[in-house]
Amino acid sequence: MLEARGLSKSFGRARALDGVSVEIAPGEVVAVTGPSGAGKSTLLHCLAGVLRPESGEVVLDGRRIDTLGEAELTALRRQSFGIVFQFGELVPELSAVENVALPLLFNRHGRGEAMAAAAEWLERLEVADCADQRIGELSGGQRQRVAVARALVTGPRVVFADEPTGALDTLGGEQVMTAMLGAARAGGAAVVLVTHDNRVAAYADREITLRDGAVLAGVNP
Amino acid sequence: MGNRAISSPRLFIECIVVIMSTGHVLLGLLAERPQHGYELKKEHDQRLAGAKPLAYGQVYATLQRLERDGFAEVAETRQEGGPERTLYAITEEGRAELERWLGTIEPPAPYVAGGLFARVAVAGKAADGYLVRQREAHLARMRELTAEKASGTPARVLAADYALQHLDADLRWIETALARMKEEGDHA
Numbered sequence: 548m549l550e551a552r553g554l555s556k557s558f559g560r561a562r563a564l565d566g567v568s569v570e571i572a573p574g575e576v577v578a579v580t581g582p583s584g585a586g587k588s589t590l591l592h593c594l595a596g597v598l599r600p601e602s603g604e605v606v607l608d609g610r611r612i613d614t615l616g617e618a619e620l621t622a623l624r625r626q627s628f629g630i631v632f633q634f635g636e637l638v639p640e641l642s643a644v645e646n647v648a649l650p651l652l653f654n655r656h657g658r659g660e661a662m663a664a665a666a667e668w669l670e671r672l673e674v675a676d677c678a679d680q681r682i683g684e685l686s687g688g689q690r691q692r693v694a695v696a697r698a699l700v701t702g703p704r705v706v707f708a709d710e711p712t713g714a715l716d717t718l719g720g721e722q723v724m725t726a727m728l729g730a731a732r733a734g735g736a737a738v739v740l741v742t743h744d745n746r747v748a749a750y751a752d753r754e755i756t757l758r759d760g761a762v763l764a765g766v767n768p
Numbered sequence: 769m770g771n772r773a774i775s776s777p778r779l780f781i782e783c784i785v786v787i788m789s790t791g792h793v794l795l796g797l798l799a800e801r802p803q804h805g806y807e808l809k810k811e812h813d814q815r816l817a818g819a820k821p822l823a824y825g826q827v828y829a830t831l832q833r834l835e836r837d838g839f840a841e842v843a844e845t846r847q848e849g850g851p852e853r854t855l856y857a858i859t860e861e862g863r864a865e866l867e868r869w870l871g872t873i874e875p876p877a878p879y880v881a882g883g884l885f886a887r888v889a890v891a892g893k894a895a896d897g898y899l900v901r902q903r904e905a906h907l908a909r910m911r912e913l914t915a916e917k918a919s920g921t922p923a924r925v926l927a928a929d930y931a932l933q934h935l936d937a938d939l940r941w942i943e944t945a946l947a948r949m950k951e952e953g954d955h956a
């Protein structure tokens with residue numbers, strides 16, 4: 548469904564990705580692991596159409612997406628992808644429910660419809676109580692659940708999560724993982740999960756290990 | 769290698785770690801060169817720093833068992849005024865047994881760290897292939913335990929947490945060891 552072929556990407560002299568190929572099947576949960584600086588986030592950003600690789604291809608459902616124009620790529624991202632970052636990256640001026648409604652508003656849904664759907668998602672993730680609170684008033688775990696709701700509200704094909712539990716303690720991380728994967732599975736979304744924590748990687752169906760910008764041989768089935 | 773009557777689970781675990789590793793560690797040391805019992809003890813305590821020092825009695829008991837099983841043999845006996853000194857050497861069969869052990873991964877469970885560490889202490893960089901496979905086995909077990917937690921009773925969840933955190937500690941050590949081996953390789 549989502550495929551990367553021979554991706555390379557450099558920042559100045561640093562080669563962040565060096566010929567990486569991966570394939571994600573529909574509904575699959577894949578962990579991307581490896582030490583800090585291995586290229587995990589860069590791979591995730593290339594797959595999600597946030598960064599463009601210098602060489603290689605990113606293909607979604609048979610359609611090459613790394614060569615799309617900016618407007619088309621943005622539209623595709625909003626429709627097909629959801630992204631959860633380590634620190635939520637929510638809009639601090641908005642309430643929790645408004646944050647979750649945002650992607651639907653971008654996708655030209657009516658405000659009433661968007662707010663109702665957002666409230667439903669907050670309830671599913673057990674943070675309905677926080678709906679009207681500002682992001683600054685939420686705990687780390689609550690913020691991540693709001694971020695998960697925002698990533699899933701559009702019914703994406705793929706959810707990308709970059710160290711989603713990185714700022715949480717063990718139990719908080721477990722709750723976010725369970726909520727995110729439960730919701731993704733229910734919606735049939737695949738999940739690409741970047742983490743350096745093996746206990747988080749253990750939630751995935753399989754693992755892709757990066758080292759120095761390349762897939763580590765001998766580790767992946 | 770030999771087994772002993774086992775009376776409690778705790779003793780069972782300690783026996784596995786102690787019996788299984790010591791014989792193989794001594795074999796690994798003998799594979800480098802023939803050695804006397806007291807040299808073996810010194811080497812063992814140095815390489816497995818942090819593990820319980822070997823008692824001399826245990827060294828000789830283990831050597832006798834290795835000899836009985838055909839894994840080691842007496843290369844030389846000498847007595848120069850002092851106590852009798854026996855030089856032990858590894859046999860072909862012993863080398864084969866050592867190879868077998870180095871090629872076998874530990875069942876991923878808490879408390880296996882002894883056997884895991886012992887392989888690396890003995891084989892050094894040659895253990896990197898083993899470590900990669902052991903890492904996969906650990907991760908596969910962690911996936912199973914994580915899946916079990918989703919439907920387990922509170923007691924099962926606690927037990928799974930306990931196993932997961934220990935396996936994770938092993939895994940982080942495996943990753944550090946692999947990174948160190950790679951660094952040494954890069955500098956060599």
Ligand SMILES: Nc1ncnc2c1ncn2[C@@H]1O[C@H](COP(=O)(O)OP(=O)(O)O)[C@@H](O)[C@H]1O
Binds near residue numbers: 558561563581586587
């Ligand atoms: N925006 C950037 N500008 C400069 N260098 C970057 C940038 N993003 C990543 N890098 C470099 O690329 C390499 C891979 O980074 P990254 O993908 O963030 O690794 P990881 O997520 O595995 O820690 C690192 O050496 C990093 O310093």
Ligand SMILES: [Mg+2]
Binds near residue numbers: 589
């Ligand atoms: Mg990163």
